[in-house]
Amino acid sequence: xxxxxxxxxxxxxxxxKYRLKSGLFVAEGEKVVEExxxxxxxxxxxxxxxxxxxxxxVEIDTAIMKQLTHFKSPSPVLGxxxxxxSKPLLSQKITIAVDGVSDPGxxxxxxxxxxxxxxxxxxxxxxxxxxxxxKVVQASMGSIVRVECHYVADxxxxxxxxxxxxxxADLEGQSLYxxxxxxxxxIVFGSESHGLSEAIEKQVKKITIPNFRSGRGAESLNVxxxxxxxxxxxxxxx
Amino acid sequence: xxxxxxxxxxxxxxxxKYRLKSGLFVAEGEKVVEExxxxxxxxxxxxxxxxxxxxxxVEIDTAIMKQLTHFKSPSPVLGxxxxxxSKPLLSQKITIAVDGVSDPGxxxxxxxxxxxxxxxxxxxxxxxxxxxxxKVVQASMGSIVRVECHYVADxxxxxxxxxxxxxxADLEGQSLYxxxxxxxxxIVFGSESHGLSEAIEKQVKKITIPNFRSGRGAESLNVxxxxxxxxxxxxxxx
Numbered sequence: 160x161x162x163x164x165x166x167x168x169x170x171x172x173x174x175x176k177y178r179l180k181s182g183l184f185v186a187e188g189e190k191v192v193e194e195x196x197x198x199x200x201x202x203x204x205x206x207x208x209x210x211x212x213x214x215x216x217v218e219i220d221t222a223i224m225k226q227l228t229h230f231k232s233p234s235p236v237l238g239x240x241x242x243x244x245s246k247p248l249l250s251q252k253i254t255i256a257v258d259g260v261s262d263p264g265x266x267x268x269x270x271x272x273x274x275x276x277x278x279x280x281x282x283x284x285x286x287x288x289x290x291x292x293x294k295v296v297q298a299s300m301g302s303i304v305r306v307e308c309h310y311v312a313d314x315x316x317x318x319x320x321x322x323x324x325x326x327x328a329d330l331e332g333q334s335l336y337x338x339x340x341x342x343x344x345x346i347v348f349g350s351e352s353h354g355l356s357e358a359i360e361k362q363v364k365k366i367t368i369p370n371f372r373s374g375r376g377a378e379s380l381n382v383x384x385x386x387x388x389x390x391x392x393x394x395x396x397x
Numbered sequence: 398x399x400x401x402x403x404x405x406x407x408x409x410x411x412x413x414k415y416r417l418k419s420g421l422f423v424a425e426g427e428k429v430v431e432e433x434x435x436x437x438x439x440x441x442x443x444x445x446x447x448x449x450x451x452x453x454x455v456e457i458d459t460a461i462m463k464q465l466t467h468f469k470s471p472s473p474v475l476g477x478x479x480x481x482x483s484k485p486l487l488s489q490k491i492t493i494a495v496d497g498v499s500d501p502g503x504x505x506x507x508x509x510x511x512x513x514x515x516x517x518x519x520x521x522x523x524x525x526x527x528x529x530x531x532k533v534v535q536a537s538m539g540s541i542v543r544v545e546c547h548y549v550a551d552x553x554x555x556x557x558x559x560x561x562x563x564x565x566a567d568l569e570g571q572s573l574y575x576x577x578x579x580x581x582x583x584i585v586f587g588s589e590s591h592g593l594s595e596a597i598e599k600q601v602k603k604i605t606i607p608n609f610r611s612g613r614g615a616e617s618l619n620v621x622x623x624x625x626x627x628x629x630x631x632x633x634x635x
Contacts, residue, residue, distance in 0.1 A: 264502070268619055275618055277609035302615045336633045371515035371632055377540045380513055381506055384625035387618070391626040392633075394609055395574045 161223055165204055169227050169239060175289045182242050184291035187234035194301025201241040208235050229293040242291055248309050249280065250321050252343045253393065256282035258314055258359050259350035260382055263288050267298020268383035269348070274302035276390045281306055284314040284356070315358045318345045325363045327355045328385055330378075332365025335392050346393070348386050399461055403442055407465050407477060413527045420480050422529035425472035432539025439479040446473050467531040480529055486547050487518065488559050490581045491631065494520040496552055496597050497588035498620055501526050505536020506621035507586070512540035514628045519544055522552040522594070553596045556583045563601045565593045566623055568616075570603025573630050584631070586624050 161169075171177040172185045183203065186192050189212075196202060196213065207216040208224050216236070224233040255273055260266050266288050273281050288295060290308035299306075311317040318325050323343040347363055349355035355363065368388050370376055380388075399407075409415040410423045421441065424430050427450075434440060434451065445454040446462050454474070462471040493511055498504050504526050511519050526533060528546035537544075549555040556563050561581040585601060587593035593601065606626050608614055618626075 268622060271615050271619065272622060274610060274615040275606075275608055277611070277614070298619075300615065300617075305610070305614060368513075368629065370513055372512060372543070373515070376515070376543060377509050377512040377538065379538075380625070381509065381536075381621075383619075384506060384510060384622055387622035387625040388629040391606070391629060395630075 160217065161206060161219055161227065165239075166227065169237070172239070173229050173293065175292070178242065178289065178291050183239055184242055184296065185229060185237060185239055185293050186296050187228060187230065187237045187293060188297055189234070189236050191296060191299070191301045192236045192238045194304050195238065195240055198304035200243060200304060203239045203241065205238040206236070208233070212236055230297070245309065246307060248282070248311075248317070250323075251278070251280065253278060254280075254282060254318070254321060254323075254345040255386075255390070256284070256314060256318060256345060256347045257287050257382075258284045258347050258356050259286040259353065260348065261286075261288050262351055262382075263292045263294030264298045265351065265381065265383045266290060267295040267300075269386050270295070270299040270306045270308065271302040272383070272387055272390055273306045274299075276394050279306060281308050282314065282317060283308050283310045285310060285312055286350070286356075314347070314356075315362050318347070318359075319362060321345055326366050327359060327363030328389055329355060329365040329367055332367040334369050335366050335389060336369065338366055340393055344393075346389060348382050348389075351382055398455065399444060399457055399465065403477075404465065407475070410477070411467050411531065413530070416480065416527065416529050421477055422480055422534065423467060423475060423477055423531050424534050425466060425468065425475045425531060426535055427472070427474050429534060429537070429539045430474045430476045432542050433476065433478055436542035438481060438542060441477045441479065443476040444474070446471075450474055468535070483547065484545060486520070486549075486555070488561075489516070489518065491516060492518075492520060492556070492559060492561075492583040493624075493628070494522070494552060494556060494583060494585045495525050495620075496522045496585050496594050497524040497591065498586065499524075499526050500589055500620075501530045501532030502536045503589065503619065503621045504528060504530075505533040505538075507624050508533070508537040508544045508546065509540040510621070510625055510628055511544045512537075514632050517544060519546050520552065520555060521546050521548045522597075523548060523550055524588070524594075552585070552594075553600050556585070556597075557600060559583055564604050565597060565601030566627055567593060567603040567605055570605040572607050573604050573627060574607065576604055578631055582631075584627060586620050586627075589620055
């Protein structure tokens with residue numbers, strides 16, 4: 160059974176302003192919810208279309224789930240979780256930052272990539288899509304429990320304060336394959352439509368993934384796939 | 398002005414069976430439509446919410462575009478195009494194949510990646526999502542004009558006939574970073590949920606992207622990001 164208030168709350172949590180106000184977010188999908196529960200993230204309510212998904216879960220009809228879901232197709236499991244308190248921002252050897260990534264699927268995929276490459280934090284400019292957006296949580300496939308997104312008001316200043324070389328992924332610049340990266344670096348990925356912001360552009364050494372097609376070809380790569388290539392290239396030699 | 402028949406046709410083209418029957422598909426978005434027009438793909442009708450997009454385009458209201466679009470948000474441009482005749486399948490040095498990739502965004506992204514790395518064909522198993530699905534066309538960002546998708550009934554047989562080593566991206570196997578690939582190879586990427594199919598699994602040497610997190614981490618990577626890493630790794634040394 161889903162109460163009227165619970166339903167209202169779940170639907171409101173689609174919007175960032177309600178997430179900020181309540182400190183809650185919605186996670187959907189068996190895998191994602193299981194990751195959050197295993198990581199002991201505080202769960203306020205849990206609904207499942209299958210019985211006995213979890214001792215805490217309440218069984219509901221698919222028809223009800225369809226009313227609650229933030230997706231086109233309802234997930235078998237949906238939970239409302241507390242947004243955990245943020246931990247202090249650490250200066251790690253490799254710092255990954257995103258500068259205005261707006262597509263939730265892209266941000267979620269980048270979080271999953273950071274997790275794969277063993278990183279525990281991702282720095283996000285203020286204009287980057289909220290990491291507790293249901294589609295980001297979904298695309299992260301639960302990696303959000305291991306990769307903390309730190310939203311910073313001034314990305315440029317934050318990176319400068321780390322006092323290590325800053326690289327930016329761009330359509331121009333030095334080839335990724337010929338760049339001997341230092342042991343400690345920051346790398347910034349720009350937005351899908353505008354690339355790196357002006358403030359960041361001034362601070363970075365631009366690095367590019369060479370285009371292998373001679374003549375007219377794809378003008379760019381999707382930000383999630385280009386981050387994948389950068390991360391692989393940086394980590395493979397470590 | 399959009400006639401009743403044109404509207405009906407555009408909406409029907411969401412479905413693969415109508416695309417097969419009519420030999421037509423719908424492309425949306427300025428960049429994608431421009432790519433198709435530049436590549437001289439035959440355009441049957443073209444609508445735009447802005448005037449003078451193209452000599453052939455008919456200006457329509459945003460409200461009408463909202464009724465035609467296959468997406469949540471309408472694109473400024475929508476065109477109906479002829480599906481070109483397929484060219485013969487070539488044996489090239491590097492052959493990329495997908496085995497049951499079902500998410501349109503993933504297939505489109507892989508097409509865009511193939512384009513970036515200079516490949517002109519992608520082999521798709523029969524269970525792979527149709528490349529003329531509007532979301533594939535959109536995610537390919539127009540790269541579909543340079544990368545032909547060949548759908549084959551028996552992927553395993555097709556690859557064996559090329560008579561060169563076949564590699565499969567998997568969660569287990571030899572590290573991608575320690576694999577000296579031959580000059581001529583095929584690589585297969587499996588489906589998002591089931592990986593490589595049984596028939597293909599028997600024919601491939603499994604290669605994996607090492608997971609850099611010690612302890613519990615992301616269980617897998619998205620198929621589009623893992624293809625990006627494989628392609629980068631194969632091409633960077635060429």
